[in-house]
Amino acid sequence: MKKNSFNLDVQTLPQKIGSTRLLQDRMTIVLFLLPALVFFSIFLVYPVFRSVYYSLFSWKGFGPAVDFIGLNNFKRILTDRIFLKAVGHGLLIVVLSLSIQLPLSLALALMVGRNLSGRAFFRTIFFMPFVLSEVITGIMWLILFNPDPKRGFVNAILTLIPGLKAIPWLGDTRTVLLAIFVVLTWKYFGFYMLLYMAGLQNIPSEIEEAALIDGVNKRQMITYITIPLLGSTIRTSVYLSVLGSLQVFALIWIMTKGGPVNASEVMSTYMYRFSFVRFELGYGSAVATVMLLISLVFSLVYLRFVRQADYLN
Amino acid sequence: MSVNYSYQSRTFKKNLPRLFQYFVLFLVVLIVIVPLVMIVFGALKTRGEFMTRPYTLPIPLNWENYVKVLRMPVFWSMLRNSLLIMSVTTIGVVLICSLTAFVFSRMKFRGQILLFNFFTLGLMFPITIAILPVYLIVRQIGLTNNLWGVILVQTSFQLSICIVILRGFFMAIPSELQDAAYIDGCNAFGFFWRILLPLSRPALAAVASLTMVASWNDLLVPLVLLDKEKLWTLPLGTMQFQGQYGMDLALIAAFITLSTVPAIIFYLFAERQIISGLTAGALKY
Numbered sequence: 001m002k003k004n005s006f007n008l009d010v011q012t013l014p015q016k017i018g019s020t021r022l023l024q025d026r027m028t029i030v031l032f033l034l035p036a037l038v039f040f041s042i043f044l045v046y047p048v049f050r051s052v053y054y055s056l057f058s059w060k061g062f063g064p065a066v067d068f069i070g071l072n073n074f075k076r077i078l079t080d081r082i083f084l085k086a087v088g089h090g091l092l093i094v095v096l097s098l099s100i101q102l103p104l105s106l107a108l109a110l111m112v113g114r115n116l117s118g119r120a121f122f123r124t125i126f127f128m129p130f131v132l133s134e135v136i137t138g139i140m141w142l143i144l145f146n147p148d149p150k151r152g153f154v155n156a157i158l159t160l161i162p163g164l165k166a167i168p169w170l171g172d173t174r175t176v177l178l179a180i181f182v183v184l185t186w187k188y189f190g191f192y193m194l195l196y197m198a199g200l201q202n203i204p205s206e207i208e209e210a211a212l213i214d215g216v217n218k219r220q221m222i223t224y225i226t227i228p229l230l231g232s233t234i235r236t237s238v239y240l241s242v243l244g245s246l247q248v249f250a251l252i253w254i255m256t257k258g259g260p261v262n263a264s265e266v267m268s269t270y271m272y273r274f275s276f277v278r279f280e281l282g283y284g285s286a287v288a289t290v291m292l293l294i295s296l297v298f299s300l301v302y303l304r305f306v307r308q309a310d311y312l313n
Numbered sequence: 314m315s316v317n318y319s320y321q322s323r324t325f326k327k328n329l330p331r332l333f334q335y336f337v338l339f340l341v342v343l344i345v346i347v348p349l350v351m352i353v354f355g356a357l358k359t360r361g362e363f364m365t366r367p368y369t370l371p372i373p374l375n376w377e378n379y380v381k382v383l384r385m386p387v388f389w390s391m392l393r394n395s396l397l398i399m400s401v402t403t404i405g406v407v408l409i410c411s412l413t414a415f416v417f418s419r420m421k422f423r424g425q426i427l428l429f430n431f432f433t434l435g436l437m438f439p440i441t442i443a444i445l446p447v448y449l450i451v452r453q454i455g456l457t458n459n460l461w462g463v464i465l466v467q468t469s470f471q472l473s474i475c476i477v478i479l480r481g482f483f484m485a486i487p488s489e490l491q492d493a494a495y496i497d498g499c500n501a502f503g504f505f506w507r508i509l510l511p512l513s514r515p516a517l518a519a520v521a522s523l524t525m526v527a528s529w530n531d532l533l534v535p536l537v538l539l540d541k542e543k544l545w546t547l548p549l550g551t552m553q554f555q556g557q558y559g560m561d562l563a564l565i566a567a568f569i570t571l572s573t574v575p576a577i578i579f580y581l582f583a584e585r586q587i588i589s590g591l592t593a594g595a596l597k598y
Contacts, residue, residue, distance in 0.1 A: 028501040029422055032412040036432065036472055039409065043469035044435060047446030054449070108341065111334045118338075124584060125342050128349075131580040131587070133530035135548040136569045139555050140348055143355075143562060151367055153351060186344070191591070198592040218330075236595055247441040250532040254552060268441050275445045276537060284445050291442045299437040 048292060051285045059282035073286035083287070086258075086265040089177055093245045093266070096181050102237055105189045106230075109196035110222060114205070123197065127190035134187070138254030141183045145169040145255075170256055173263035180252060180264055187251070188244070192237050199233030200226070239302050246295055267291050356567035363563040378567035388571070390543055391550040398463050398535075398546060399528040405468045406475055406524045407517055413472070414479035415505050419491060429480075435473030440466070441533060448537050462538045463546075467528050475520045478594040482516035483509065519590030522583040529576060547572045 055073055057065040077083050112122050129137065146152025147168035149159045155166040169179040203226065211225050227234070249268040252258060258265035258273065271291065275284030355363050356378050357371035382388050417429050440447070447466055448457075456462030486509060494504040510517070532548040539545060545553065551572055558564050580587065 024500060025420060026422075029416050029420055032416045033428070035409045036413040036476070039465070039469040039472060040432065040435070043447060043450065043466055044438060044443065047450040048438065048443065050449060051443075051446035108338070111338060116334070118335075122338055122342070123588075124581070125345055127584070127588065128577070128580065129345060131526055131530075131576055132573060133532065133548050133551075133576070135530075135532050135551050136573055139551065139565065139569055140352055142555075143566075144348055144351070151364065153347070153368065156368065186348075190345075194588060194592060195595055240595060243437075243439070247439045249441045250548075253532075254555075271445065275448075281445070281449070288442065288445045292438060295437050295439070295442055 051288050051292075054282055055286035055289045057282040059280075059285075061279050061281040065282065067282075069282075073283050074290070076283065077286055077290060082262050082265060083267075083270055085262055086267050086270045089264065090245060090266045092177060093181060093184070093248070094242050097184070097241045097245055098238060100181075101185045101189055102192055102234075102241060104185070105192035105237075106196050106227075106234070108189070109193045109200060110226065112193070112197065114200060123194065126193055129187045130191045132187070134250035135254055137183060137187050138251045141179075141186075142170070142255055145179055147171060171260055173260055176256055176260065176264045180255065183251060183255070184245075184248065192241070195233055195237050195240075196230065199230045203229045235306050239299075239306070242298060243295065246291065352566045353570050355563055356570045358563050360561050360563045363566070378564050379571065381564060382567050382571055387542060387545070387550065388568070391545050391547045392572075394460060394544060395529060395547040398460055398467065399525055401464045402467045402471070402528045403521050403524045405464070406471045407521050409468070410472060410475040410479050410520060411510060411513075411517065412505075413476050414483050415509060417476070418480045418483035419488075419504075419509075420501070432476050433473050435470055436477070440470040440531075443470075444533055444537055447534075451538055457538050458541055458544060459538075460544060463534050466534050466538070467531060471524050471527060474594050475524065478520055478523075478590055479513070479516055481593055482513055482519075486512055515586070515589070518583070518586045519593065522579075522586040523590040523594070525579070525583075526576070526587060 054065055056068060056070060058067040058069050058073070059065040108126065112119050116122075143151075144153045145155075147155060147166055149155040149166045152166075154169065158164050159166055167175055169175050207229070208221060208225060211221055216225070247268065248266060249272065252264055252266060252269055253272065256264045258269040267287070268291075271284055271287040274280045274287060351367070354371045355367060357374050357376070358366075359375050359377070362371075362375070413432065417425065417432075451457055451462045451466060454462075456465065490508060490512075491504055494508055499507065530548060531546075532552065535544075535546045535549040536552070539549065542553075551569060554568055555565055
């Protein structure tokens, strides 16, 4: 509003109308944002702060938390061999995902490409496991991984190859993570393939046509043109894959409960065990706080350095 | 590419990679399909057959396992609970997110970017990581062993992704439409309700389907919040059922087939919506 708005004449009339519109808009903004704000504050923000508070206590979950122990829970986390193992398993799953699962999905996306006949069929089939629940996926693969080749399909196939013996996939500390990774790949490769296919769709075909005219062969095309142009999609998939591997819970809980001898323990199963099986809620809160921190730091680094670079380009 | 190939050898050279491509793709199709088919077939065998010859066709067809599961009252109560939670959550998410996304795509105010970033926090704190703090607050409110507890939590944790997706879709609707509506005397709500929402039906369908899949498949929230058998959802009940009938694989196969079939049918119908929602959400983030 200008200084002379008290002067009621025709010139300021539009401003008057404008200010009621402004008020109306303000009301709309507040009312429309309110529901989401309420849900967010009650079920996300407040609990997270509470959890940080509880992490400073030794608390079994009954009555108020009174046994203040400072940072002792965190000291215990960082010196617990099982927790460190769980972190290591998580990292291994991340490394395997980035080096096997994502390249595999990318290769399949490039194969299906833009105009292969049967493209829709392949997409429908490959994406189907993503829609199944982790519970059902877990139980199904539990049956398939049965150590007895007469019952477990994986071993039945394996023993067809002369010289190979059946492996107790989920019962052996050396193979259990690998087996879980196979199931994770089975369930999630379709999702990443889908992302890459969507990314490919955004590359103008003129660029590839121009390259063809310039005499580029198929391999050069993929390494020097297609993949660099997919850059931002690939970075997104890396981010989702890392964040996703922090979240794996149901699948592992169904198939191994983190065993045998913690060989497939990850942070989420570790946290669940301490919180909801042993009811050490103070310690569980500390583990949750550590996980939240890891997720937050990783996300911020990604948004700040990777995503921003994408926007600037 | 050199020019001196004869026509025939050129088409052969061109077709060879294509053949290889199809070979690999069909191999992957098999890897995806075979486990599913084995479960569906396994459910049509008797318990003994499932053990002695798990890889053969189910001949003769044995419907007994399906009948057994369908006669269990607990199966029906699980189905009902899952459907109830899924519908209410989906309606809630779509309503709340379209309101929020409308504000962030169509209105300007101070602190907008900050507030929007606040709403994307949910993407960084997925439910798996936040489950313990969430459990504590739900217990404090007194909503454990109550389907509403599950609904409220699932809704809250689905908001971020859906707001991001819907905002993207809403921003694509030309602002001239809004100006025209305002000139014709529409207020913000009128524009939202009469013009924006009807135009965004595909986007709303995408967000709804995504939420339905997430809610239908969720194990963790019901597992932590619901103890009573009559409140179990399908994933939770399936897990308990597997623990209880661990030996009778044919029965378990029937059980998981019956709880998956609705999901697969839904997927085949809503594939486009699910996919457009997912790719939009992921690529925008």
